[in-house]
Amino acid sequence: MHATTDGTAGMVRGDGAGLLAAIAADLPYLRLLGDSIDRESYRRDETAYLQTGLPLAVALPETTEQVAALVRLCAAHDVPIVPRGAGTGLSGAAAGIEGALTIAFTRMNRILEIDHGNLTVTTQPGVINADLKAAVAAEGLFYAPDPASYETCTIGGNLGTNAGGLCCVKYGVTRDAVVGLEVVMADGTVIRLGGKNVKDVAGYGLMPLLVGSQGTLALVTEATLRLRAAPPPRSTLLAFFASLEAAGDAVAGLTSAGLGPVTLELMDRTTIRAVDDVHRLGLDRDAAAMLLVESDLPGDGAAAEMDAAVPACERAGATLVVRAQDATEADWLREGRRQAYKALEHTGVARMEDVGVPRSRIPEMLRAIEGISRRHGLVIGTFGHAGDGNLHPTFVLDRDEGEAAVVRLDAARADLYEAALALGGTVTGEHGIGAARRDWLVRQRGEPAVAVMRAIKAALDPQQLLNPGRMLPPA
Ligand SMILES: Cc1cc2nc3c(=O)[nH]c(=O)nc-3n(C[C@H](O)[C@H](O)[C@H](O)COP(=O)(O)OP(=O)(O)OC[C@H]3O[C@@H](n4cnc5c(N)ncnc54)[C@H](O)[C@@H]3O)c2cc1C
Numbered sequence: 453m454h455a456t457t458d459g460t461a462g463m464v465r466g467d468g469a470g471l472l473a474a475i476a477a478d479l480p481y482l483r484l485l486g487d488s489i490d491r492e493s494y495r496r497d498e499t500a501y502l503q504t505g506l507p508l509a510v511a512l513p514e515t516t517e518q519v520a521a522l523v524r525l526c527a528a529h530d531v532p533i534v535p536r537g538a539g540t541g542l543s544g545a546a547a548g549i550e551g552a553l554t555i556a557f558t559r560m561n562r563i564l565e566i567d568h569g570n571l572t573v574t575t576q577p578g579v580i581n582a583d584l585k586a587a588v589a590a591e592g593l594f595y596a597p598d599p600a601s602y603e604t605c606t607i608g609g610n611l612g613t614n615a616g617g618l619c620c621v622k623y624g625v626t627r628d629a630v631v632g633l634e635v636v637m638a639d640g641t642v643i644r645l646g647g648k649n650v651k652d653v654a655g656y657g658l659m660p661l662l663v664g665s666q667g668t669l670a671l672v673t674e675a676t677l678r679l680r681a682a683p684p685p686r687s688t689l690l691a692f693f694a695s696l697e698a699a700g701d702a703v704a705g706l707t708s709a710g711l712g713p714v715t716l717e718l719m720d721r722t723t724i725r726a727v728d729d730v731h732r733l734g735l736d737r738d739a740a741a742m743l744l745v746e747s748d749l750p751g752d753g754a755a756a757e758m759d760a761a762v763p764a765c766e767r768a769g770a771t772l773v774v775r776a777q778d779a780t781e782a783d784w785l786r787e788g789r790r791q792a793y794k795a796l797e798h799t800g801v802a803r804m805e806d807v808g809v810p811r812s813r814i815p816e817m818l819r820a821i822e823g824i825s826r827r828h829g830l831v832i833g834t835f836g837h838a839g840d841g842n843l844h845p846t847f848v849l850d851r852d853e854g855e856a857a858v859v860r861l862d863a864a865r866a867d868l869y870e871a872a873l874a875l876g877g878t879v880t881g882e883h884g885i886g887a888a889r890r891d892w893l894v895r896q897r898g899e900p901a902v903a904v905m906r907a908i909k910a911a912l913d914p915q916q917l918l919n920p921g922r923m924l925p926p927a
Pocket residue numbers: 497498534535536537538539540541542545546557577598599600601604605606607608609610611612613614615616617618665666667668670671672673793794882883919
């Protein structure tokens with residue numbers, strides 16, 4: 453099942469042989485993968501359906517100096533660069549470009565400093581999110597951003613996508629956690645932005661621009677991230693509903709009641725059953741939808757917040773509200789939600805989408821998704837960060853369905869995006885435009901806004917070296 457919206461799939465540019473010779477001469481100690489089997493494993497990220505390219509080679513640098521030298525050599529030989537973390541991305545932005553150099557940051561995996569006085573951690577980009585969390589937790593601190601993929605994805609990839617996650621509803625997304633960056637620009641210049649200042653308005657805000665730029669503007673070689681004191685253990689509640697809309701109403705109700713849960717996640721019936729089949733959590737398999745609500749307020753605050761969440765759910769029509777008995781049960785429930793995509797993958801070929809809408813419009817979005825499923829005759833399992841208005845409708849195809857199903861799926865996907873945009877939403881809440889949604893950027897942002905983005909790209913990367921063809925459609 454391979455379709456592509458990535459115009460870069462067959463493109464080969466520059467003097468690849470010259471680049472490899474120059475790397476061997478100038479960087480003899482750099483780990484460079486040139487074997488075709490090794491290179492194949494860097495062809496794709498988690499968007500298996502895209503046609504992608506085979507990298508010329510894969511470089512695994514360990515220092516900023518090596519990254520800068522690689523960028524200069526690529527510029528001299530006009531060979532494009534694909535930055536890559538763990539390759540868990542869901543937009544095709546870390547997938548291979550034919551004949552390009554993939555720079556994988558997985559060996560730049562050292563945590564450089566945990567600073568208690570300033571509540572920051574300084575890290576190389578290849579550190580796995582869960583490892584960073586564990587390292588700071590061992591010192592009584594908390595790094596908030598927690599994509600569901602946190603056990604495998606890297607901080608560099610999180611910065612590349614401005615990743616969200618389960619507790620971003622309370623603590624914000626990756627961009628909100630960044631206070632300093634070291635980056636290599638497209639000409640090989642190394643610059644440092646921010647630092648450890650809580651407030652700093654000197655010059656243009658380049659950090660927010662670079663975070664989420666999907667490796668198209670600069671390569672991150674070091675990041676200083678905001679920490680918090682570790683919050684207390686969470687109180688956890690599950691609410692089940694007889695309709696998706698009722699669950700959507702509950703999300704709006706919890707928000708308008710002024711509650712600030714640390715987790716507010718949704719799963720529909722298809723997802724509940726898939727998760728329960730794999731994890732045997734004893735979920736209500738007949739419910740149309742389920743919300744996972746958590747509080748990490750200190751003292752009696754968490755219990756009080758959960759007490760207030762119950763009537764908000766019941767007013768929206770909850771058929772059953774249950775509380776986790778202890779921290780272990782809560783961990784299992786949270787983990788069940790994190791594994792929702794993998795559970796759906798057990799049931800067929802799954803393709804996860806990432807639409808977002810203003811929170812008050814979630815019931816309408818859920819209704820639209822049900823309509824799309826019916827109209828196109830496709831199974832859609834919907835789950836996601838309901839508290840952020842960010843849903844992951846996931847198309848699930850039978851494994852033996854052919855190309856006709858892909859055509860139906862593409863039509864359904866177009867309807868999904870149009871529905872989100874009609875509600876004032878977005879075609880991607882956290883996974884990014886990348887290659888997979890490139891055709892929709894102008895439709896969402898408008899040509900004048902995309903022209904500004906192209907001007908920024910041209911100013912920072914005039915040679916179109918960094919992840920060319922990703923994010924921005926051709927003019
Ligand atoms: C099961 C599953 C669950 C997921 N859940 C979530 C979720 O809850 N929230 C969420 O936001 N995402 C989620 N994702 C998507 C994905 O895990 C995130 O986008 C993550 O941030 C990607 O990290 P990575 O290390 O795999 O990066 P990659 O996929 O390798 O790269 C992602 C982007 O970052 C760029 N990049 C990587 N390193 C650098 C660097 N050093 N400098 C510049 N650019 C760089 C790449 O070019 C690419 O554009 C999920 C994915 C899966 C498979």
